[in-house]
Amino acid sequence: MTDSNFRTCGSTGLKVHGPAELLIKANAVVSVVALLIGAIGAVLLVLTRWQAVHLLSAPWYYRILGVHGMSMLIFFIIFFEMAVLYFASTVVINARQVMPKLGWASFGLMVVGAVMVEVMMWTGKADVLFTSYVPLRADPLFYLGVILFAVGALIVTSMFFANLVVAKREKRYEGSVPLVTFGAVAAAIIAIITLLHGAAIYIPTFLWSLGLMEVDAQIYRLIWWGLGHSSQQINVAAMVAIWYMLGALTVGAVVINEKISRLAFVLYILFISMASAHHLLVDPGMGPTWKIVNTSYFMYMAVLASMIHGFTVPAGMELGQRLRGFTSGLFEWLRKAPWSDPGFSSLVFSVVVFGFVGGITGVTIGTEQINIIVHNTLRVPGHFHATVVSGTAMAFMGATYYLIPLIFRKRVAFWGLAKIQPYLFALGMLIFTMSMTFAGSFGVPRRHWDITFSQAPFGIEFSPAVDLLLGIVALGGLMAATGAFIFVAIAVKSVFFGEPLGEITRGTAMVGVPAGLTHPPVHSSNVDELNAELHQPGRSWRLGPAPGTVVLVGVFLLAFVVYFFVNWKVLSFVWKIG
């Protein structure tokens, strides 16, 4: 087997295959373009929902809302995930890219599909929003665009598995694949399930738009969410894989226990696809038994998986830091962490906001009965912006600060801004999601142009607090959008006009190079001895090798329990319904 297309990475020692590198670059670049379109949409939307400004007209508000959803949730996220799949199945395990031409063909399909969808939406031929619920009708080319995009993504996902098989046969790595790649495998399996649902719903809907068949409105909602929600579970699995990767790169995070972490990924694969039910809890098509079994992801086994990662990721980081010598007290490992490394700060904010805001609200509002006081209010976007934006997008941004030097071999541009970007973005999203959640608890609807109801037959007056909250939503949204624009500027400048990286001098801080590369988080020379000592039973008040993490997850659990039962209490105040 020829190895001529490989280069060896100076910082990590990994072998990087040229054709794989090009595919990673192309997908990452298109992903950032989609992010830019989506972020411009976000600014227009928050400035419209802030009633004092009310920027867009009604048709343009709904149109941009559709564009924002498709650009962010589908194009930005999935193009980036394609890059992650290429990366995890080649670079991470020193392997080569199989069939690069097929990779480019699928890339072409995805770009053509994405452009078709964008054109249809911008020209007003698909005013059906992200969910395109039948019988709202869009131009057939809109549905065809989605199908082409999904077929491209399905081929890339299949190539990911082909890469792994070939790598195993060519003995590119020893033993099992690394945990990061294992996480990507979970994401890829969920992606296959998701994309098959996509085909199962968009092909009939395409035919329906041509007048060739009927599609039932409830069946559409059921299968569409098999695509719509499951695609968010690809994000979760990919994000957790990136958590493990960034932990390793920034603080030398270790895998506490391979068995537990991998089992948690398996739980995702087995149960997370049932999540489409969360969108149908107050629908007329399904009964209580179906709702309870499915919304609970079968007894909450996927939630268990997230709670496991929520422990093992920070615990791995803590132990990694302790093995580097930051052993004193409960939190020295956190205080002495590389907070000015944007890869590290992104990781921490991603974990914290995803868990505390996204996770807790998600499980609570996805409970069958509690959904009665939540469905289609602003609490829903409040929840999913905390997961997919503060969680997934933030993690992807953090990963990009490492991909730029490692894959593009450029310095990260606007380095000073890059260091504060995660803080700005995460704080903006935190303000945005929390104020949106509060506004939603007053019953403020999502996807609504005018909550002053100026053109409606009957007036409605929300509590004055709602005006204030929507102003805060706009403030947080604008902060986060600024963070997104800074990220786009950094990515574009670095990739297209950036300074070539050259050699990294270890131990010397370099402008545009994250600390994890200039000062690799090497463990102490007596790592095994230290590790054994940290694992001594009875040490650290018997809290194990990562006592700080035990305290943190305790706080998390308490917040979870309180939020969950407060919601049941609020529910009990409304009319008797059954």
Add this chain to the structure above:
Amino acid sequence: MPNTHTGLESPKGVWWKPAHPAEKVWVTIAFVWCMVLFAMMPLWHFKGGQNPSGIRRKVEPTAFFRRTQEFIAQYQIGEDQGIPIVAPPPGSDVYLTAMSFQWTPILQLEEGAEYTLHLSSLDVNHGFNLNPLNVNFQVVPGYDYGLKVQPTAAGDFRILCNEFCGIGHHTMVGRLIVVGGNSAANAGGSR
């Protein structure tokens, strides 16, 4: 080679090893909590007052609308903004049709009485939101969602649509009146 490794490195040899007690304890606590989350849902069906079960069946959109019109003709007591106000007797079946961009009719119910509220749509998906109580249900064309409701306080409520149903979505507001138990007077016009 050290005994520890990161998530970017292949684990060497057999990695199926027992977990540390601290990790086992966390997994156990998380599992127990998941069971509590799960148990709350069936429990609320027996003990709680708010469940989205309802009577569910498929129905032709036009047939449902015809049924609504019969219902209006039977119990109409007035009109507001061109929309009929209907006062059905306690315990009866009540019909509410959603269509772009209107809820019809205006319902007048009695505090403390129980009704079966049938929701469906004549055209696309709509969202039922009872304001200011914040009670929400999905209204799907072709499906009749019959929910038992028991208003607990008198008032002049609004029904707003919170599922995107077209460019006029934000103008879709209906009305629901609840009158005090024994003084079933006509609440009359609004605004």
